[in-house]
Structure formats: structure tokens, C-alpha cells
Amino acid sequence: MDESFVTLEFRENALYLIDQRVLPATYTYYTCKTYEDVEFAIRDMVVRGAPAIGATAAYGVYLAAVQYAKQEDFSTELKKACDLLSKSRPTAVNLAWAISRMWKTFLKVEKEPTDMILSTLKAEADEIRAEDIRTNKQMGKIGNQVVPQGATILTHCNTGALATAGWGTALGVIKEAFYAGKDIFVYADETRPRFQGARLTAWELTEAKIPSALIPDSAAATLIRDGKIDLVILGGDRVAANGDVANKLGTFALSVICKEYGVPFYSVVPLSTIDFDLADGSLIPIEERDKKEVIFVGDTQVAPLDMQVFNPAFDVTPHQNITGIITEKGIIRPPYKENIERLKKGETL
């Protein structure tokens, strides 16, 4: 079963992104013709979600290469463009991962004719995108093993096709379970302040016709305490080497409640979201976003303009609160440090 929409697509010398700032009221594509457009699209969250950001940035590097290929200082300018793209959002490691992969590809063909450099970079960006979809389908199959028949699942933020190059991570697992015939029900947190759950996950659940309900974030604790949730499945933006997971703000609180009431708590991430060289979650840079996101809901002002605001986009869930981290290579379970180390060495779990 495939989606009726394409989150990101490169054609006719431009990158087309579904504009996620305006869904679900408006379905429109945002066009990136330069790497500066790509940098803006990531920073302003036209596109968001860790794997989607990575694939988008890969095309950003390609667009920069097209722009600078004929210049004497091609490699210096391309490096500068990579640095600019890397800074567009700080928490999801997929961004740095994809840019570094594109840069390494460039270094391999740097001395070749321009046409070959460009076609190699384009092919690498296409492969990053295609690989992400394949990976998500694989994680869906693996993750489906932990979803009981008839399960009621709680999820947070948006981890579907919109957050990736296609299919999704946590929402990919949910879709796999649903299409495999499991009689599931999904509660989606609305996910203040940008409402990725309400605007994007609810839209994807509706498109996929999965039985579901939208809840205010604060209703999750009551549902979990009352035994209404069988498991929580959500995504991740950066996993540290000890299994701590940075994900959308609110994830940490959910993990604490799940631990208190013995509800399984899974994070679904591709290996490109694991920062193998980062010792623990305290070292993950957490993005703080504009106070306007909290003071306004859409165009409506809901707090005094001069109020101080703390608006971190993500929080870190300690590995002790996580039942398992679902990847394309299998489910990482405690002891996380040892098992992540094994994955780093290419060993099987």
C-alpha cells in the first residue's frame, strides 16, 4: 500500500516539497531552485521530520554543486553551502549524516569532469531518498512484531510519510500493522506548539483510514493510567550511543508515565538517526524556537506578547525509560550501550 502523495521529489532541476506549514487546510508544493531555498525550507519547517530533513538536505548539496560547478573555487563554495545547510536545524542528526555522505561522495569524484561530478551527486541524493523509503518499509515489518492484535497505540508528533522520504518510521509501523489486518486503534497527541500531530498525523491517519482519535497532549497521562494504551510508538531525531533518544518535546514526559504504569514504549529510527559517536543524551543540541510559536496559535494571539517563553523543540528520553529502539537492522534492547556498539561494528543484534 503506497501513499497518494509524495513528500519530496526532484524534477525539472528543482526540489518539490509538500508545504507542511499549511497542511491540512492547504495542499501545495514548495519549490526549491537553489540550496538557499532548501536551507530556508528546512529552517522554516516547510519540510520537517528527521529523515525528510536529511533527504532534503542531500538535494540541497546537489543544487549547490549545480550552482558552483563552473567556478574556480567550486569545492570551497560547496563546502560553505554544506556548512550553511548543516546549521538549518540542530537536533536531528540525519541532516549532518546526509550532508556528510554527499560531501564524501563529492571528494571521491572531485577531479572528474563537471558533468560526472553532478550526475554522481544527483544519483547519491536519489539513493538517500530511495534508501529511506526502503528502510522505513523494513522497520515497519520489524516493528509490527511488537504490535499485538487489537492494540490501542499512542503516538506523538508526526512520524509518517511526511516526516520521511516516504512511508514513515513509527507511523510506518502503525500502517504496517493495520494493513497486515490487525484491528488497531491509534491515539495521536496534537503536539503543541506546532501541532504536527493534529495537522499532519491526523491527516495521514485519515488518508490511510486507520481508526484513530486526536487528543490534547495532556490527555495522554489519563489514557495510560486508565489502562487504555497497550503501547506507545514514536520516532526519534537523534539517538546517543547509550540509547538516550531526543525526540519531539513531550516524549520524555510520556516515557515517564509509561514507566510508572508499565506500558511498553518504543522509538522507531533508521540507523541514520543514531549518533554513534555521541556518548549520551545530555550532549544532544536541543533546538529552541521562536516565542511566537507559543504566543500565537495560527494567527490568534493566546498569550501576552511581552511574556517570556521557553520553547524547546525536543527533549531527551533516558534509555532507562525505553522498552526498545526499532531499526531496520532489528530491535535494540537493553543493554543499549553494548548493543548500539555492536550495530556500529556492523554486527547483527
Ligand code: MRU
Ligand atoms: O520539529 P519536527 O517536526 O521536525 O520534529 C519531528 C519529530 O520529532 C519526529 O518525531 C522525528 O523527526 C522522527 S520522524 C520520522
